[in-house]
Amino acid sequence: MDESRSRMTKDGIRIYEAEDFAGMHRAGELAARILDDIAAAVFPGQTTGEIDRLIEEMVDAAGAKSATIGYKGYKHASCISVNHVVCHGIPGSKLLKDGDILNIDVTVIVDGWFGDSSRMYVAGKLSRKAERLIQVTHDALFKGIEAVRPGRTFGDIGAAIQAYVESQRMSVVRDFCGHGLGRVFHAPPNVLHYGRPGTGAVLEEGMFFTIEPMVNLGRPETKVLADDWTAVTRDKSLSAQFEHSVGVTADGVDIFTLSPGGKFHPTWG
Ligand code: MF3
Ligand code: CO
Ligand code: CO
Numbered sequence: 001m002d003e004s005r006s007r008m009t010k011d012g013i014r015i016y017e018a019e020d021f022a023g024m025h026r027a028g029e030l031a032a033r034i035l036d037d038i039a040a041a042v043f044p045g046q047t048t049g050e051i052d053r054l055i056e057e058m059v060d061a062a063g064a065k066s067a068t069i070g071y072k073g074y075k076h077a078s079c080i081s082v083n084h085v086v087c088h089g090i091p092g093s094k095l096l097k098d099g100d101i102l103n104i105d106v107t108v109i110v111d112g113w114f115g116d117s118s119r120m121y122v123a124g125k126l127s128r129k130a131e132r133l134i135q136v137t138h139d140a141l142f143k144g145i146e147a148v149r150p151g152r153t154f155g156d157i158g159a160a161i162q163a164y165v166e167s168q169r170m171s172v173v174r175d176f177c178g179h180g181l182g183r184v185f186h187a188p189p190n191v192l193h194y195g196r197p198g199t200g201a202v203l204e205e206g207m208f209f210t211i212e213p214m215v216n217l218g219r220p221e222t223k224v225l226a227d228d229w230t231a232v233t234r235d236k237s238l239s240a241q242f243e244h245s246v247g248v249t250a251d252g253v254d255i256f257t258l259s260p261g262g263k264f265h266p267t268w269g
Contacts, residue, residue, distance in 0.1 A: 011201040016182055016207075021249075026111065043096070048091040048094060090230060116181055120240050140215060148246060158192040
């Protein structure tokens with residue numbers, strides 16, 4: 001890869017060039033299209049393993065690569081996190097049942113650029129409390145995205161998310177965060193979904209990163225299961241997450257992973 005065209009801040013955050021936004025849009029759009037198309041495969045009686053198999057097929061059909069297959073020994077094209085699973089749920093043979101909510105997280109590589117996004121889905125009928133959790137989590141992501149512009153800080157993003165989630169009497173997970181990405185999957189900075197305004201690195205045009213808040217109906221604490229991947233809420237409360245990959249522009253933000261079909265909410269799918 002040609003590193004000479006981009007520079008790094010003192011915090012180790014890469015600053016990409018104007019032409020690099022197009023590469024991120026191609027990768028982000030594929031991740032978003034897969035998340036659009038997979039909605040039809042989510043129903044009671046379906047397995048998360050079959051959903052993952054379909055995702056892998058879609059990545060292949062697009063001539064792209066999955067970023068997660070082979071990543072630290074991970075074997076799947078997606079993470080599928082059901083109900084009280086916070087993130088990094090491993091697809092498998094368990095059957096979805098009516099009312100289960102799930103996050104599907106897909107990361108693809110297109111021409112070397114990484115597109116990373118996740119959304120919430122429901123198998124069958126969405127309960128009122130799950131619907132509220134999902135709406136709050138979605139809106140929290142957008143509070144974070146709205147805080148993105150040159151001169152603001154990463155702490156401003158986290159503070160906006162945390163203030164909104166806590167105003168709705170839900171909690172923000174502290175144990176996992178968003179991340180820089182671009183020509184790599186995970187790069188500085190850690191994008192925290194909580195924090196204080198004005199703290200952290202200053203946002204600059206050309207920074208690419210994810211915002212991916214996880215919100216719990218109960219307490220924020222998580223634990224990782226014996227499989228060394230699956231993170232769950234300690235109190236077994238329901239958890240939700242949405243993720244977009246974004247870039248900082250001269251006057252705001254460019255979202256790389258917006259749904260081509262405008263479908264981002266399980267009840268709109
Ligand atoms: N896509 C996840 C993220 O948002 C990372 C998944 S890594 C895996 O950063 F190996 F668990 F797939
Ligand atoms: Co991510
Ligand atoms: Co992701």
